[in-house]
Amino acid sequence: MHTHIIPEHLPEWTKKFGYGTFIHLEHHKTGFAHMMQGEKFFREIASNCWDPEVRIAEYAKFNTKVQVVCTIPVLFSYWAKPHDGAGVARFLNDHIIDLVQKYPKNYIGLGTLPMQDIELAIAELERCRKEGMRGIQIGSNINGKNLSETGFFPLWEACEKLNMCVLVHPWEMMGQDDIKKYWLPWLVGMPAETTRAICSLIFGGVMERFPKVRFNFAHAGGSFIPTLGRIEHGFNCRPDLVAIDNAISPRSYLKHFWVDSATHDPDLLQYILRYQGTKRVSLGTDYPFPLGDLEIGRFIEKMNLNPEEIEDIFCNSALEWLDMKKEDFLF
Numbered sequence: 001m002h003t004h005i006i007p008e009h010l011p012e013w014t015k016k017f018g019y020g021t022f023i024h025l026e027h028h029k030t031g032f033a034h035m036m037q038g039e040k041f042f043r044e045i046a047s048n049c050w051d052p053e054v055r056i057a058e059y060a061k062f063n064t065k066v067q068v069v070c071t072i073p074v075l076f077s078y079w080a081k082p083h084d085g086a087g088v089a090r091f092l093n094d095h096i097i098d099l100v101q102k103y104p105k106n107y108i109g110l111g112t113l114p115m116q117d118i119e120l121a122i123a124e125l126e127r128c129r130k131e132g133m134r135g136i137q138i139g140s141n142i143n144g145k146n147l148s149e150t151g152f153f154p155l156w157e158a159c160e161k162l163n164m165c166v167l168v169h170p171w172e173m174m175g176q177d178d179i180k181k182y183w184l185p186w187l188v189g190m191p192a193e194t195t196r197a198i199c200s201l202i203f204g205g206v207m208e209r210f211p212k213v214r215f216n217f218a219h220a221g222g223s224f225i226p227t228l229g230r231i232e233h234g235f236n237c238r239p240d241l242v243a244i245d246n247a248i249s250p251r252s253y254l255k256h257f258w259v260d261s262a263t264h265d266p267d268l269l270q271y272i273l274r275y276q277g278t279k280r281v282s283l284g285t286d287y288p289f290p291l292g293d294l295e296i297g298r299f300i301e302k303m304n305l306n307p308e309e310i311e312d313i314f315c316n317s318a319l320e321w322l323d324m325k326k327e328d329f330l331f
């Protein structure tokens, strides 16, 4: 339920809009492309980032058939002018909508929204729903704003109304400019960002006020579950700082939301399963990127879980999050 995809060809938005550092692709050799951020090289990607057939074949090697796809967070472009951001989102969503129509048994799509403008975001959410999408992916903060901000409440309300699930993915990691060396924004910043998002949604009362929004958090919820003891203790010992917008303990929200399985560590996944249960942990790979679980779910198969538990993690948990049925994907 957590894989990334990009159209093979992107408009040169930086030139078109005349500002910013929008992503475009330069196909410098067969099967590979440079992701360019404005004029700056961002990373090299391979055809498994855009070619649906290559992706299906790579997944088949690990007996996996269905991928929930969403954009790559660097394409969120929340910093862009609202109407430009909405244009980028529409382009990316149309690509995924088309993909899902062509391969309905292999792909499920999550939309991206111009979160810098709540009205445009809701309009795009409604369009995504109408086009058959089951959910969206958003960043862990929006231009530095936490997801607890009341300005986002209308979006949660719309997600409840339209039955759209939400994947929260870390991006624009806090303090990243201070920790550029050793890939620390990815290794340290991302788990912290996801924890920031979960704590914001709990402490800000979003999960309490909008209980029907089905949130799923990337990378097993970052460091939220491993550090929940500290978070809960803070809630108890300094309610004057922590419990100001929601008087309910953070621990009581376990099993309310979903997390993916991308831990690279069976012991940690076992620990997370103890708190979340198999119905709230879904197979997430972060494919096709190197930090992902690219031997899809193999470490989970080697854990001492029974077949029902594995089936929950590999399939039932994601289906419940998406509100879809297994029968829709059987040939």
Ligand SMILES: [Zn+2]
Pocket: 002, 004, 169, 218, 286
């Ligand atoms: Zn990811």
